[in-house]
Amino acid sequence: MGKVQKIDSKEAGLEIGLYFFKYFLKSEYLHYGYFNNGLPTDIQNLAKAQQNYADFLISQIPSDVKSILDVGCGSGKFAQQLLDKGYEVECVSPGTLLTQYVKNLVGNRSEVHNCKFEDYNSNKKFDMILFSESFQYIPMKDTLDGFQKFVRKGGYMMVCDFFKNDPDNKSLLGGGHQYKEWTDILAKYPYKMLADKDITKETAPTIDLVNGMTQEVIFPLWKTLFALGEDRFPLVMKFIKWKYQAKIEKMERKHFTGSRTGENFINYKKYMFYLFQN
Numbered sequence: 320m321g322k323v324q325k326i327d328s329k330e331a332g333l334e335i336g337l338y339f340f341k342y343f344l345k346s347e348y349l350h351y352g353y354f355n356n357g358l359p360t361d362i363q364n365l366a367k368a369q370q371n372y373a374d375f376l377i378s379q380i381p382s383d384v385k386s387i388l389d390v391g392c393g394s395g396k397f398a399q400q401l402l403d404k405g406y407e408v409e410c411v412s413p414g415t416l417l418t419q420y421v422k423n424l425v426g427n428r429s430e431v432h433n434c435k436f437e438d439y440n441s442n443k444k445f446d447m448i449l450f451s452e453s454f455q456y457i458p459m460k461d462t463l464d465g466f467q468k469f470v471r472k473g474g475y476m477m478v479c480d481f482f483k484n485d486p487d488n489k490s491l492l493g494g495g496h497q498y499k500e501w502t503d504i505l506a507k508y509p510y511k512m513l514a515d516k517d518i519t520k521e522t523a524p525t526i527d528l529v530n531g532m533t534q535e536v537i538f539p540l541w542k543t544l545f546a547l548g549e550d551r552f553p554l555v556m557k558f559i560k561w562k563y564q565a566k567i568e569k570m571e572r573k574h575f576t577g578s579r580t581g582e583n584f585i586n587y588k589k590y591m592f593y594l595f596q597n
């Protein structure tokens with residue numbers, strides 16, 4: 320039996336991203352930036368673009384929505400904004416570390432369910448269920464069934480996330496359900512699609528910015544630390560390289576070869592905004 324891992328590596332990645340964004344960019348959001356209205360692709364504009372994304376979602380909330388289940392609420396920043404606007408919000412947050420962050424941010428204004436959406440249960444019916452860049456982490460059937468189960472008749476599901484538009488899995492960019500599988504499964508449900516908007520081009524600059532940060536900051540840091548380790552602890556480093564060679568090579572291929580570009584994102588992904596009614 321494999322070793323039980325208490326902390327999920329994706330959650331740890333999100334948590335690291337959050338502290339990094341918070342300190343350097345003054346942003347607590349964990350979603351992509353929405354570079355609309357000619358906003359230049361510049362790291363200094365990422366926080367503004369992330370706020371644009373949040374504002375765009377808020378502008379699309381139907382006027383008869385009062386209660387929202389925010390699934391995969393990240394840092395809780397978006398939930399906090401919804402609360403400030405007068406919505407009644409509950410959150411679903413599976414990770415231990417991020418959930419603590421959410422609780423600190425929203426206090427007792429929102430109930431925070433510390434579980435995966437697949438394990439969430441309640442008799443409560445919300446006006447809207449929201450998946451803002453959390454959709455890709457959850458099996459699609461659970462999402463669509465959950466819409467039926469946790470939202471009142473005539474209520475809504477908002478999904479904003481990217482899909483793989485890459486049937487042969489050629490891209491080194493990870494994440495996203497296959498778009499074709501999504502449209503196939505969606506066709507089996509009776510939900511009404513009120514809006515669908517392709518925002519791939521407006522979100523792709525985020526990848527160029529993250530790529531720039533990786534190439535120009537994280538990669539040099541990584542190389543320096545590795546060289547320092549080899550100089551000071553040659554035997555330990557020799558062991559690490561021998562034991563984890565395949566993992567290190569995979570990680571370097573994925574993050575440091577410069578292939579995570581906005582152009583590749585446009586070629587291999589499809590970032591979609593949807594609003595459904597049941």
Ligand SMILES: C[S@@+](CC[C@H](N)C(=O)[O-])C[C@H]1O[C@@H](n2cnc3c(N)ncnc32)[C@H](O)[C@@H]1O
Pocket residue numbers: 330333348349350390391392393394397411412413414417434435436437450451452453456457
């Ligand atoms: C990229 S962040 C998006 C955060 C936030 N919604 C936003 O727009 O800034 C992805 C979120 O999905 C959550 N998540 C991952 N797997 C999940 C699951 N199975 N059920 C519910 N949430 C999940 C993560 O904990 C994280 O909060």
